[in-house]
Each structure stands twice: as C-alpha cells, then as structure tokens.
Amino acid sequence: MTDIARRASAPRHLWLVGVVSLLWNGFGAYDYIQTNMRGEAYMRASGFGDAAVAYFFAMPTWMYVPWTMGVWGAVLGSLLMLARSRWAVHAFVISLIGAAVSAIYTYFIGNGLQALGPIAHLQLLILAIAAFLAWYAWTMAKKGVLR
Template sequence: MTKTETKPPLYFWVIAIVSLFWNAMGVNAYIQQVYKTATFTSMYTAEQLKLIEATPTWAMAAFAIAVFAGFLGCVSLVLRKRFAQQLFLLSMVGIVVQMYYNLFVSNSLEIFGPVAAIMPLTVVAIGLLLYYFSKTSIQKSWLR
C-alpha cells in the first residue's frame, strides 16, 4: 500500500522558507567564526574573541553538525522529503552538545552576559520546533 500525498498548506511553505533563511544564517555564522572574518572579529571584544578561539574541536564539530544538518533539513522541507526529520534530529544532537559546552563548560555567561543564555535557548527552541514540525508534516503526508 502506498501513502497518498497531501498538498501542504501555505503556512508549511512559510515555515520552510523562513527556517531555511534562519539556518542559512547559522551556516554563515559558523563559516565566519571558522575563518575569523573581519566582520566576525569586529563584533567581539578581545576577551570574547579569546574565549571563542579556545573552543575545543569537539564543540566546533557540534556547531558544524547543528548548522549544516539544520540547513539540509530545511532544504529537505522545501523539497518535501521525509528525511528532513532525521536531519533535524541530528541538528538537535549538535545543538545540545554545543550548548552544553557554551553554558556549562566555558565561562561564556561570565564574559558575554545574559545574551550567552538567551540565544542558545532560542536556538534550542527553534530546533525542537523544526523537528516536531517535520514529524507532523510526515504524519499529514506533506513529505514524501
């Protein structure tokens, strides 16, 4: 028996496109941090840059997994592919590992202040919402 496809509503496309841009910004942030662009370094104090540069490889790998899996998950949503859910799950693993480092291992709260907690919580919330949105989209046969 084959599942029938259902045409997704307009809000599906709005969420898919907006989340694609959100995750593209995450990929951009990762690339700027890795390549230490002038734009990136100009946003931080010397103390903040020192903390960022001390980020261990495992935390940077988690950052890469989080943003690239999230971006590919959004591309999958736009293409209406079921494996978006697995990509968002992988992204969530990366997010959790990265946020564990940022909030509990490094002293980012001390150096960056409350923003060091607000942005990570926002990223976690959006990551969870995208995972559940993809799961719901599969259940409603919007993804194939």
Template sequence: MQTNKREAQAPPAWAPWHLWPIGILGLLWNALAALQYAMAQTRNRTYLATAAEDMGIAPNALLAYVDSFPPWVYAAWALGVFAGIAGSALLLFRRERAVLAFALSLLGLVITQVYHSVTPQPDWAQQAPGLTMALWGIAIALLAYAHWLRRRELLR
C-alpha cells in the first residue's frame, strides 16, 4: 500500500501549548483593528465622535481626515486587518496558509504606514510611537511565529 507523501509528513496531532494563547490574542488584536476599520467605513458617528473627543478634536475634522484617504489606502488597510484575522484563525486551525495571511497583513501595514509617513498629517493624527511599535511588533511577531511553526512542521 502506497502512502501519500503529504500523509507521511503530517504534523503531530498535538499543538504546542503556546499556539492557543498566541492565536487567540492575535485574533482579538486583529478583531479590534477590524472594528476600527468597520466604524470608519460605515462612518459610525457615535464611535467616531468618541474617538474625536479622545483626540481633542471635532468629529467633523476626524471624518474629513478619514474621508481624505485614497481608495487604495482603504484597500491596504482592509488587507492588513482582514488578513490578520484570517492568519490568526488559520493559526488556530494549524494551517500553513497562516504564514501567507500574516505576510499579506504585514504588506497592508507597510502600505498604510508609508502613505501616512509621506503625506502631510494633522498633528492630532500622528500616531503615538508606542502604538506604531506595537503595530509593527505584533505583525512581525505573528508572521515569525507562524513561519517558525511551519518550519517545525507543526502546521498542515
């Protein structure tokens, strides 16, 4: 009886203990980003008014700023957010495609960050350095973690 090469290389039935907390935290982090994206896209006035108040600006100023993004920035933002959600879910299901999803999420982050760094931004729209470091750190860490699991043949 011949054995399929894929079956012969199947990962172990057990998942490392750290996969679950990392996958769940990644999913929650990206879900929060998806909420922000959805609130901006749907122009949810209550959410945006609260965000504007937290920044010390008028809600209309925040709406005008968000409306000023070109469509390709929204596309990159969506790619970053939803590929991050997909990557986290695929990680929890121990699928190799998590690596690709996290790479696409990082690409979306690169594109949006480049846009924000080369176009004039109001002072209140400047990201706090801690948030920028968290965005990059988490995106890179999730990609590296998924890649590490794949190299150890723990993903299918």
C-alpha cells in the first residue's frame, strides 16, 4: 500500500483551520514587513502614538530573532498544514517559542504595557493562537492526517 493510500483523509476542519491560520498569520507577515520597511510611517498610519513608536525603535536587536521566528514560523506552519505535512508541527512550535519570548519581553523586560497600553494585550491573543495551532497540528499529525 502506498504512503498516499495510508494517509488518513483530511477532515473539513483541517482546511478551515489551515485557511483561517494562513489569513491570520499572513496579516502578521504583512505587519512585520511594513513595520520593518516603512517604520514610523506605517506605525503612525496604524494609530501608534509617540510612546508606541519609541518602544519599537528601542527594541533590542536580539528581539528580532523571536519576532521573526514567531511570524514566519506561523506562515510556514500554515502552508505546511494545508500541504498536509507533518513539518507543520515543527514550524508552529518554532512560532510558539517566538511568540512566548516576545510576550516575555513585552510584559517583563521591555516597557510594553506602559508604551503600548491596552494593545499590548494582543500579545496574549497571539500567544494563545500560536499554542492552539501547535497543538492542533500535533493532534492532526498524531492522527495521521499530516504526514
């Protein structure tokens, strides 16, 4: 029996989660690119005040590593999940690690709560979605849906 024949059929929710995940994480990628290419102009157009803009400009260089991991790991995970690849689990775990480090920086190292105000709590939503996607991909791989 071929590998394709042994693959469990994909439940409809896999496609729903995959497409919604790609849309959500695609926006994160758009935001990442715009923030890094247009900088202050993009942040101001997004409604960020002086304190928020200063917060991002003061972010240490090392923080770009977890931010990049979080954003691009999630985009790659979404694409791999739609391709039904087990590597989606690894990509989403990398994304989760990046999101966790970003949240730790926002809440405990940087002055994210003070500088960003209520929008800083978006970091918790991002972290929760990253955790859900890692769990979901792991569950689908365990059931043989992702190979």
